[in-house]
Amino acid sequence: MPRVPAACPTNYAGHYTVNPGDTMFIISSIFRINLSELVRANPHITDPNVIFSGDILCVPGQIPFPCCVTLDLVQPAELGVAGVALVYTSFVGTQAISVMAVMDALPVGFDILIAEVNLPNQVTSRQQLYPSPQTPPTFSGTTFFPTAASLTPDTIIRVFPANSATGNQGSIKLQGSLNRCHR
Missing domain, CATH: 3.10.350.10 (LysM domain)
Structure with missing residues (x-):
């Protein structure tokens, strides 16, 4: 039966x-x-x-490739802070998440911006986001995952400032999950 x-x-x-x-x-x-x-x-x-x-x-459930999700402000009163994540298959066949974030200035005591991607019950990956030369800068970076990893709707993306010398992490500024990923 x-x-x-x-x-x-x-x-x-x-x-x-x-x-x-x-x-x-x-x-x-x-x-x-x-x-x-x-x-x-x-x-x-x-x-x-x-x-x-x-x-x-x-x-x-799986997510459609490619797709994009808008990252939510964790503290909605912060003006000038926004972000998105693009999920796609890279040119070498791996899965990739590119994160872009706009932030007027990093909080005092922090000199870098980090994107953290959490694949529940699998792996958490952190990638430094690098600033563009414009003012305010657009920070961006890409994290690659092997095809054996599953980018599922419950995958969480967080963006937060950090101090590269001390390793201290600031409060999360942007956050989103792939359950809202749209083509």
Whole structure:
């Protein structure tokens, strides 16, 4: 008797019916999603190493490539602060997130701006954003992820100032998640 989920998590892309010879690893590779994401989306499969032909799986949602998300101000009263993130497949085939942020001036005690990308249950990556020569500067930088990593709707992007000498981190200025990524 095939196992069927009672319900799928929010932001799921659809259902998949297991075929003979399938494994969770093969299915995660087909959909380019992280194996742990697939397992977590299917709690009705008590042992992910044992699946049967006919089992129904929930496939976690993916984001469309390329897409763009506007980053929200964490402290809305700050004028002149704005940011966006562009998600795309790089020219070498990896996944990439380019972040651009406009900020009139960095807070006192901080000399760089950092973009942090958090892929839940996978990896957190930080990238320095470099200023353009204009005033106010547009800070930008790109983080690359291997295709084995899953950029999912619950991926979070944060932008904050930091001190390159001390390593101190300032408060988050901009934040957004890929669940709002649009083409």
